[in-house]
Amino acid sequence: MKKTLSVTVFACAMALLTETAVGQTTKTIYFVRHAEDQTALFQQGNNGKAFLPDCKPFMNEGVREDCCTEVVSPLGAKRAELLAKWFKDKGLLPSITHVLATHKVRTLQTVLPIAHAAGLDRDLNGDGIPDGADVDKNPGDGVQQIPAFVAECEDGYEVAHNFYPLIVDQLQSLPLGSGIVVAGHSASLYPIMQTLGIDTSSSSRFPKNAAGRVSGYNSLWVVSVDANNRGTLVTHVRLDFALAERVTP
Numbered sequence: 001m002k003k004t005l006s007v008t009v010f011a012c013a014m015a016l017l018t019e020t021a022v023g024q025t026t027k028t029i030y031f032v033r034h035a036e037d038q039t040a041l042f043q044q045g046n047n048g049k050a051f052l053p054d055c056k057p058f059m060n061e062g063v064r065e066d067c068c069t070e071v072v073s074p075l076g077a078k079r080a081e082l083l084a085k086w087f088k089d090k091g092l093l094p095s096i097t098h099v100l101a102t103h104k105v106r107t108l109q110t111v112l113p114i115a116h117a118a119g120l121d122r123d124l125n126g127d128g129i130p131d132g133a134d135v136d137k138n139p140g141d142g143v144q145q146i147p148a149f150v151a152e153c154e155d156g157y158e159v160a161h162n163f164y165p166l167i168v169d170q171l172q173s174l175p176l177g178s179g180i181v182v183a184g185h186s187a188s189l190y191p192i193m194q195t196l197g198i199d200t201s202s203s204s205r206f207p208k209n210a211a212g213r214v215s216g217y218n219s220l221w222v223v224s225v226d227a228n229n230r231g232t233l234v235t236h237v238r239l240d241f242a243l244a245e246r247v248t249p
Contacts, residue, residue: 024177035076067153084113095179107183115142164188186213196231
């Protein structure tokens, strides 16, 4: 009974979003955290058999920390694949007009399959190069990265949370009728939603770890934003995909 009720509520929510998108009275945002990740390694030495983590030290508010390039793990890659399938199975891909990520590689990798499935990276002129509308370090792939032209651990850009207001600005600038997927970080997703007027105090709808950040990788939040850029939580979905611990090509 509980499962049937949950499916019914979600179906009603999606029907409402479809109707409002047609009337262009709101824009719909799908928030997800990046998928499971791991530190990227680079080859070192003449024989190329040594691998070192791609990290660099920096000072974060007077404390020495390391900024490492983080990429999705094999488990995370599978989650990204299944996330795109979820959007397809729910019939949501035709409504997706924008896909946003941060300058961190793991967020880009999480939503690239969605952008591709939604056709945001189409080759429009037949030259074999994707012609997505995004303007960033990886142009044409259909995912707009914010900040757009900086590397993951570039000086001054090591902490993604510091730049979440740029994502808020982008969301507020997009037109009514937009369908937007946003991949963010555990520290920034709730502040972004709060800026849009969402109360994130509920521990069931907004799972948190001890630091008050997003807990886990399986949550998706659907938010409807009106003409005044005020958001309303439509639904919170737990995407408990059957992920294999070992993923083979």
